[in-house]
Amino acid sequence: MKPNSTALAASLLSSALLLFVQAATAQTTSPPPATATRPATTPPGQSSLPNEGPPATTNQTTGEAPRDPTVKKMNEAEKGKVERMGK
Template sequence: MKATPAALAASLLSGALVLNAQVASAQTNPPPATATRPEANPSGQISVPSNAPPATTTQTTGESSRDPMVKKMNEDEKAKVETKGK
């Protein structure tokens, strides 16, 4: 299907007119301000203490031990950053 320049221009012009009408309508008719504010202390949303034991520094995260080569590379890079900066 081959579009003629006149049809293309008419389509573009009508689209611009519709867009301008929508913008003008939105500026003259703002939506009603019916938004509600959240409660200061929402009901049903209170924190309760857990029965779980407190976390300790000796708990593991499940991470497996790293390859010694990777560990050495990480230490080398960390030392480089500490001495030279980023």
């Protein structure tokens, strides 16, 4: 199949024309208006209210149940293996 030189010329001409129009448009458009709001120079004060609950203490529990002695023994055995032999 032989390429048609007329179709090739028309394609190149239309591409060049499109490129020229885009370049001309890019040069003539003005930048958008600068109406963006700027951040405040001083941050606003704290807007949230403090918690009304009592302060946390170190002896409050998390609700975790005590470990089963068998599980505790297995965990200690595995921890000892890791310390002796590595992972």
